[in-house]
Amino acid sequence: MRKYLAGICFLFVGVQLWAQQDANAVKxxxxxxxxxxxxxxxxxxxxxxxxxxxxxxxxxxxxxxxxxxxxxxxxxxxxxxxxxxxxELVETQFVVDKFQINGEQLKPNEHFYMSGSRDDKKIKAQKIVFAGYGISAEGYDDLKGVDIAGKVALIIGTDEPRRNGTSLISKSADPSDWATSAYKRIQNLRAKKPALILMVNPQFQLRSVRHLASPSISLKKKKVAISPSEVQADVIELTLDAADIFLKKSGKTITQLRAAINEAGTPMSQTFKADFEISYGNKTKDLKxxxxxxxxxxxxxxxxxxxxxxxxxxxxxxxxxxxxxxxxxxxxxxxxxxxxxxxxxxxxxxxxxxxxxxxxxxxxxxxxxxxxxxxxxxxxxxxxxxxxxxxxxxxxxxxxxxxxxxxxxxYCYLIGSDKLSTQLHKISENANATYTKLEIDYKxxxxxxxxxxxxxxxxxxxxxxxxxIIFYFNxxxxxxxxxxxxxxxxxxxxxxxxxxxxxxxxxxxxxxxxxxxxxxxxxxxxxx
The missing domain is CATH 3.40.630.10 (Zn peptidases)
Structure with missing residues (x-):
């Protein structure tokens, strides 16, 4: 008798559960x-x-x-x-058309790396300003008395000047902020309005081969005019070998200049002759x-x-x-x-x-x-x-x-159901509890x-x-x-x-x- 009553109760519960379902939804x-x-x-x-x-x-x-x-x-x-x-989409490909120094055409990834630019540029220079580490700090200033406005600046882009293991900036064995932040020295240089910054990175040739930026796709938008005050110098990373090609007419190497700074404990900023020409920019095309x-x-x-x-x-x-x-x-x-x-x-x-x-x-x-x-x-x-x-x-x-x-x-991952509407979240939870009974993971x-x-x-x-919204994801x-x-x-x-x-x-x-x-x-x- 108890088993019979239990069966009746189970059937009743099942009917009640089914009654909560929408027959058309199930169909x-x-x-x-x-x-x-x-x-x-x-x-x-x-x-x-x-x-x-x-x-x-x-x-x-x-x-x-x-x-x-x-x-x-x-x-x-x-x-x-x-x-x-x-x-409306546009595909943009950054291209360096020419990178020539002292009669030699340098190659991307082998000699230099440049990822992109806001503007198309052509630069010709007969002189390059070597600005040491590009650092302006109390007691040490690579840019003191050096004019890089409108010129091509070449700097050592890593570490900082050291003498017998002691930083000339921090006055200790510990590195200063300059040593750990390329961004800081780049901003320091950009404030002086150079035409271009060439940053020597001794570790560059040890990296995995990189490519010039792959084409990017974006929504097509109206071009916004950039005022001259907003234009900033672009940065190009150079290998040690490439830097030495720039320095060829000076009879010096980047390693020698770096050693001279460290030995003297003072900046060695200078201008040297070099026949340099570069052109680069963004090539765009509309996409269907x-x-x-x-x-x-x-x-x-x-x-x-x-x-x-x-x-x-x-x-x-x-x-x-x-x-x-x-x-x-x-x-x-x-x-x-x-x-x-x-x-x-x-x-x-x-x-x-x-x-x-x-x-x-x-x-x-x-x-x-x-x-x-x-x-x-x-x-x-x-x-x-x-x-x-x-x-x-x-x-x-x-x-x-x-x-x-x-x-x-x-299971199914659900994202966002409760971010804007608690009611939507309850609708979602009820739909799953009533019909699909998946494990919902809100991780x-x-x-x-x-x-x-x-x-x-x-x-x-x-x-x-x-x-x-609700986002469904596995x-x-x-x-x-x-x-x-x-x-x-x-x-x-x-x-x-x-x-x-x-x-x-x-x-x-x-x-x-x-x-x-x-x-x-x-x-x-x-x-x-």
């Missing part, structure tokens, strides 16, 4: 499935898309695939009849890129909008290697796949007249790997008013398991977490405008940003379950009477 959430996810990801993370790097053919192919899928399932094209929102937007119109609350986002770009191709393609199956092919699948099931619900009350924007953004550029562009040029955007659910890597959860893979939600994940995906460009694994991030390592059952958590959270948000209330002053600082 459409179950339409998310691993087979459909695999179909999309097999295309998105294929070699044909060449790693989907922003501004390349591969990214363009990915964008068109996403747009075609949005069109197939019946989403509206909200950008003046298009699924594409053009994102686009966010992909699919719009599902709501019913009675259609003026309010939920954004479900993921970035479709990745790292492109390596310069060499057997496998050169960064397929980005997890990062963020998995998130893009989830957006496509969520769009499909919400569109089906609408066809069945069970559609959302609020509208949904399915947003696949470009340029995340270049600095969250696509989402920044959207947030600064919104197709729908940000004031009417109630929440952003952002998905970036949900197809893998990180080392911390290898023994308990049924990266801690403002003190050193990884600063909150700032590292596209939700941030909504959060900084006061829009509540954590970093051994294939993160490597060519080995391949589709055969994706757990499609887990990807689907995490996508279902997004779905059930979204279902609640778009169908409830009132939007999530912003009731928290964001505890994260407004900076990346």
């Amino acid at each position: 459409y959430g179950s339409l998310l499935n691993p087979e459909a996810a695999r179909k999309h990801l097999s295309v998105i993370a294929s070699d044909a898309f060449e790693g989907r790097e922003t501004g390349t053919k591969g990214a363009e192919l990915a964008a068109h695939y996403i747009a075609n899928e949005f069109k197939k399932i019946g989403l509206k094209a909200p950008v003046k009849g298009s699924f594409f929102q053009p994102v 890129a686009a966010n992909v937007l699919g719009y599902l119109e709501g019913s009675d609350l259609k003026d309010e909008l939920l954004v479900i986002s993921a970035h479709y770009d990745h790292e492109g191709m390596a310069a060499e290697g057997i496998d050169r393609i960064y397929n980005g199956a997890d990062d963020d092919g998995s998130g893009t796949t989830a957006v496509l699948e969520l769009a499909r099931v919400f569109a089906q619900a609408k066809k069945d007249k069970k559609g959302p009350r609020r509208s949904i924007l399915f947003l696949a953004v470009v340029g995340e790997e270049k600095g969250l550029l696509g989402s920044q562009w959207y947030s600064e040029n919104p197709v729908f008013p940000l004031a009417k955007t109630v929440t952003n659910l952002n998905i970036d890597m949900i197809g893998r398991v990180d080392p911390a959860h290898k023994d308990k893979p049924d 990266y939600n801690d403002p003190k977490d050193p990884e600063r994940i909150y700032y590292r995906s596209d939700h941030y460009n909504f959060a900084k405008h006061g829009i509540p 954590g970093v694994h051994e294939d993160y940003h490597k060519v080995s991030d391949e589709i055969d390592k994706i757990d499609f059952l887990l990807l689907t379950k995490r996508a279902q958590l997004v779905f059930y959270t979204a279902w609640d948000i778009v169908n409830r009477d009132l939007r999530p209330v912003v009731d928290v002053a964001d505890s994260m600082p407004k900076t990346r």
Whole structure:
């Protein structure tokens, strides 16, 4: 009899629990499935898309695939009849066209290193000012009586003058601030208005080979005129060998000059002849890129909008290697796949007249790997008013398991759910407790977490405008940003379950009477 009553009680509890669920939510959430996810990801993370790097053919192919899928399932094209929102980007490559001294052309990384400049410059000089260590300190001043204004200054960029092991600056064996701060001596020199600073670094040739700055991609902005007072001398690091080429006409070497300073205990600043010519600057070109937007119109609350986002770009191709393609199956092919699948099931619900009350924007953004550029562009040029955007659910890597959860893979990291809205956090927690029952890990939600994940995906460009967000993430694994991030390592059952958590959270948000209330002053600082 007791067993019978216990069974009845268990059945009653089960019925009560089921009663808390929304039957329609369960129906459409179950339409998310691993087979459909695999179909999309097999295309998105294929070699044909060449790693989907922003501004390349591969990214363009990915964008068109996403747009075609949005069109197939019946989403509206909200950008003046298009699924594409053009994102104005510019690629900048810093180039040293000429670096010639005493008839010899010096080579980047072999003789000098220069990472970039604000301005294009051409400099010719017949004289170079050797300014010792570039130090101006009480009792010792390399620049006393030396005019470097408008001239090329050559300095020893490391350590400080020493005599018998004693610093001539600190008057002890302990180094002074000058010895430990190249920045301090550079600022000291810049105050004297030189045209260029050549800084000899004896350790330079011991470093791993570095390259002139790789091309950078940024949002295209209007050029701002720089006043002459803002122009500062650029700094170029030289090897010892390169410094000796500069000193060739003086008959001295940098090692000899350094030894002379240390022996005499006084500056040895001087001017020497040298035929020097340099030209450098930034070469720019516009890049073609686009966010992909699919719009599902709501019913009675259609003026309010939920954004479900993921970035479709990745790292492109390596310069060499057997496998050169960064397929980005997890990062963020998995998130893009989830957006496509969520769009499909919400569109089906609408066809069945069970559609959302609020509208949904399915947003696949470009340029995340270049600095969250696509989402920044959207947030600064919104197709729908940000004031009417109630929440952003952002998905970036949900197809893998990180080392911390290898023994308990049924989990998902959530970031940001409580940063602006306690109500959104409760909606999220309830969705998981009612439907998916994943282990929710809030490790990266801690403002003190050193990884600063909150700032590292596209939700941030909504959060900084006061829009509540949730970021869904599986954590970093051994294939993160490597060519080995391949589709055969994706757990499609887990990807689907995490996508279902997004779905059930979204279902609640778009169908409830009132939007999530912003009731928290964001505890994260407004900076990346």
